Amino acid sequence: MALQHSAGRPSQPRRTLLTGARIARSAGVADRGRITVEDGRITDIRSRDVDAGGPLPDSRDTEVLDLPGHLVVPGFVDMHLHGGGGGSFSSADAEECLRVIDTHRLHGTTSMVASTVTGTLEDLSRQAAVLAELVQQGELAGIHFEGPFISPGRCGAHQPDLLRDPDPSAVRKLIDAAHGTARMMTVAPELPGGLESVRMLTDAGIVAAVGHTDASYDATREAIAAGATVATHLFNAMPGLAHRTPGPIAALLEDERITVELINDGTHLHPAILQMAVRDASAERVAFITDAMGAAGMNDGMYPLGPMQVEVKDGVARISEGPTAGSIAGSTLTLDRAFKRAVTVDNLTVDQAVQALSANPARLLGIDDRVGSLAVGKDADLVVLDAGYDLVGVMRQGAWLVRPEGV
Numbered sequence: 001m002a003l004q005h006s007a008g009r010p011s012q013p014r015r016t017l018l019t020g021a022r023i024a025r026s027a028g029v030a031d032r033g034r035i036t037v038e039d040g041r042i043t044d045i046r047s048r049d050v051d052a053g054g055p056l057p058d059s060r061d062t063e064v065l066d067l068p069g070h071l072v073v074p075g076f077v078d079m080h081l082h083g084g085g086g087g088s089f090s091s092a093d094a095e096e097c098l099r100v101i102d103t104h105r106l107h108g109t110t111s112m113v114a115s116t117v118t119g120t121l122e123d124l125s126r127q128a129a130v131l132a133e134l135v136q137q138g139e140l141a142g143i144h145f146e147g148p149f150i151s152p153g154r155c156g157a158h159q160p161d162l163l164r165d166p167d168p169s170a171v172r173k174l175i176d177a178a179h180g181t182a183r184m185m186t187v188a189p190e191l192p193g194g195l196e197s198v199r200m201l202t203d204a205g206i207v208a209a210v211g212h213t214d215a216s217y218d219a220t221r222e223a224i225a226a227g228a229t230v231a232t233h234l235f236n237a238m239p240g241l242a243h244r245t246p247g248p249i250a251a252l253l254e255d256e257r258i259t260v261e262l263i264n265d266g267t268h269l270h271p272a273i274l275q276m277a278v279r280d281a282s283a284e285r286v287a288f289i290t291d292a293m294g295a296a297g298m299n300d301g302m303y304p305l306g307p308m309q310v311e312v313k314d315g316v317a318r319i320s321e322g323p324t325a326g327s328i329a330g331s332t333l334t335l336d337r338a339f340k341r342a343v344t345v346d347n348l349t350v351d352q353a354v355q356a357l358s359a360n361p362a363r364l365l366g367i368d369d370r371v372g373s374l375a376v377g378k379d380a381d382l383v384v385l386d387a388g389y390d391l392v393g394v395m396r397q398g399a400w401l402v403r404p405e406g407v
Contacts, residue, residue, distance in 0.1 A: 142183025
């Protein structure tokens with residue numbers, strides 16, 4: 001089935017009725033369902049196996065798409081995303097940022113948080129000003145500052161000489177630069193000022209995430225007690241799990257207050273580790289992210305990541321030069337691929353995959369009143385998958401971005 005892409009800012013369509021598909025509802029996957037969309041929202045949703053049929057809308061002003069053999073899931077929500085389509089959220093260029101947004105929307109990510117990369121406070125403040133406008137325009141769900149308040153020993157793809165301790169005054173400067181649109185900040189809590197900054201972020205209603213850290217098990221527990229609620233790409237850029245020094249991984253997995261980010265691209269995590277995390281944390285506490293950089297949706301080649309250059313070879317991004325050369329530098333993942341991998345390789349159920357890619361991140365970001373599940377009154381953000389779990393349709397706020405063809 002071919003795809004018809006409608007990039008840019010599409011206009012609202014007429015009423016749309018989707019019939020015959022399996023529908024991933026919060027109560028489970030329902031067969032032979034139907035969804036009515038009007039004015040950008042879901043106005044009716046039902047399964048012939050569960051709900052009363054009810055009359056069909058007037059066909060004279062309704063587009064009807066019959067989707068037997070397909071699965072409809074909520075639009076994906078990515079809470080950790082740096083770039084795509086050759087562009088970066090660190091560019092401080094609105095048009096480039098919109099290219100990133102459009103690229104990931106075409107792969108089913110209908111809501112996303114823009115993640116920055118370590119830079120000077122001045123550069124990050126300038127980037128935040130541009131991103132804040134896009135949040136206010138409804139293009140983004142918020143800003144995530146990943147760095148510079150992270151451990152030099154676990155910097156990964158962040159430039160070491162730009163790292164700094166999480167002094168609360170510096171943290172406050174970035175919060176203020178975001179003009180109320182900051183949603184998350186990653187902090188290494190063992191650094192001077194780390195716990196105080198976690199408390200400050202929590203008091204400000206901003207998610208404090210533990211990541212790029214050398215924190216001990218006990219130090220991580222202190223950060224959780226101070227208000228941290230997210231593990232930034234669990235397992236990556238932190239000490240491994242050891243039987244005498246469990247480190248941050250054990251503390252983050254065991255605590256019910258923590259949502260753990262996982263990069264499900266087959267490179268960052270072995271399938272056995274991903275399955276262990278889902279089992280130990282439970283599906284209710286897992287959020288699949290892309291951590292994607294500019295090469296997502298693009299071919300191999302050289303791409304910028306903040307102030308550094310990244311080489312992408314066979315779809316894997318690595319820093320090309322400097323003291324961190326060879327380090328994995330984010331991913332080229334898109335969330336449609338993460339969903340398919342979850343159910344075809346990792347043995348997750350469709351319900352578990354929907355939780356990890358939609359419901360859980362939406363809840364954590366505080367936008368689950370509008371997105372993250374298929375329900376009456378919510379935004380008509382949805383993804384249509386074929387029998388092989390390949391994406392064939394994307395709708396955002398009632399408008400087709402990728403329209404299923406031949407149905």
